[in-house]
Amino acid sequence: KGCATGISAYERDDTIKLLASPTSVPDDLVRPGHIFPLIAKDGGTLVRTGHTEGSIDLCKLAGLYPSGVICEIMKDDGTMARRDDLGKFSEKHNLHIVFVSDLVEYRLKKESLIKQVDSSIVDFFGKPCELRIFTDHFGNKHHAYIHGPLTDSTNIKFHNITPDIELITNYHKFQSLQKSVSYLQENNGVFILLEASYPHENGEIKEIGIGAQIIYSLGIKTINLLTSTAHKEFVGIAGFGLSIREKIVI
Structure with a gap:
């Protein structure tokens, strides 16, 4: 005033x-x-x-x-x-x-916002895999579905927890989800399902520092990122001790 x-x-x-x-x-x-x-x-x-x-x-x-x-x-x-x-x-x-x-x-080096709270073998899209559940500082639960052994350069796909009705009515989103899961089941990798409020822009790492911490906690340092576009920049990922070897457009 x-x-x-x-x-x-x-x-x-x-x-x-x-x-x-x-x-x-x-x-x-x-x-x-x-x-x-x-x-x-x-x-x-x-x-x-x-x-x-x-x-x-x-x-x-x-x-x-x-x-x-x-x-x-x-x-x-x-x-x-x-x-x-x-x-x-x-x-x-x-x-x-x-x-x-x-x-x-x-x-x-000073703090972490996640911790692993559970691990089990589950059926995911018709095939068995290891599930590790993490919680964050808000109490949100995030799920990492691990397909096959983790390698030096692991395939990674981030996905938002989406309401069933949205997947049913959005064929493109459902088809993208199916393709990503099939790719990981055939080529090994980790499907990370993040609870709401983090990734709002097609799973950009800019929005999913929580996801990056989960990757690092799994012992992964180099990733092949499954993404909807190869033209995104991933600001700050090196700070999580990670590097992107390849972007795989699904």
Whole structure:
């Protein structure tokens, strides 16, 4: 409140300070505005390997109030700066660079959000396999169906727990599920079924830090990822001690 248009750097700075204050209340701000608030996922970069979660993780690690400010850096031609560009930018301005994977790697040395609670042999799509059940910090249960021996480069498929009605009415999704399971049964691998609230974008690793922790707990470090597209980037996966050898489009 008390701003003019709110678009000036000075007024944006005031708005950011107000948003970051633990004593602020909604009535302190007018809407709409020029600062766009984001909410980090509980669990930070171990759940979602995004910049939002990374900024909050840094605050918590520093013992500060968990409220950060993030922005994109543009090049002189107006396009988005990439990793090589940011390296040059940091050298020019004497800045340090921290990658999301650095945060994930550090946190995994200090903490884990999952634990295995059960193991058994079950029938899965008509064939026996080993089932390992994990719980996370929310109490959600996640299932890893292991087909055949695990190798140095293991086939992995992530899938969201989907309501029966959605699978019945979405033929493409059901067909994709069947193809993935058949591939793993024939070629060995792990089908990881994640309980709701993690992967919302076709099983991207960006959204499934929990899944990455499950993979690592199984002793797997290199994966062949079964995915709907080969053009996705997987931010921060190295921090989980994992690497993708191949993307297999199913």
